[in-house]
């Protein structure tokens with residue numbers, strides 16, 4: 001399985017992802033500069049965390065116009081796998097590959113923590129190695145991670161079971177319905193604020209996140 005990690009100016013979790021997919025899992029991994037336009041060999045596209053374009057305007061709002069995003073949209077429309085982590089999630093909502101938006105945290109300050117999450121469904125490649133309703137702990141680090149959607153969109157998201165991860169206990173950023181990660185209707189595009197790539201090595205505090213990447217090895221594409 002070939003992973004492609006998109007690098008925008010200001011990305012800072014790109015090498016963390018490659019450490020997991022290439023060094024820990026032994027899978028071919030290509031770093032993709034955001035101006036590239038040929039990514040046909042890639043199976044899983046990862047939009048990593050960070051501060052693309054310095055978070056100017058809104059997080060992810062400028063990265064959304066990078067040349068690579070046209071390929072990311074085509075890849076997603078073909079039913080292939082795309083994951084956006086933290087800033088990557090913000091880019092995916094700005095690109096309208098996922099519904100809703102991420103706005104400033106309820107308490108306005110940057111949050112850096114390890115938080116419990118509930119796995120809401122495990123019938124997708126992303127979560128198939130977790131148990132249904134499993135409580136896992138992942139690192140979070142963001143300033144604009146409050147998920148917001150219109151009432152109608154929120155009803156659709158919940159009705160289609162698009163929530164994959166929900167904060168349990170304390171709601172760290174004020175996200176509606178405690179949403180921490182959602183997928184598109186087809187399930188092939190995932191966006192999440194917590195960082196699974198920072199939870200893949202016991203040396204840095206746990207391996208809950210590794211299971212998400214390992215689950216992908218068992219299914220390259222899902223049908224739409």
Ligand SMILES: NC(=O)CC[C@H](N)C(=O)O
Nearest residue numbers: 049050086087142143144
């Ligand atoms: N870790 C990240 O990807 C941070 C995302 C974004 N820059 C924010 O602060 O919300």
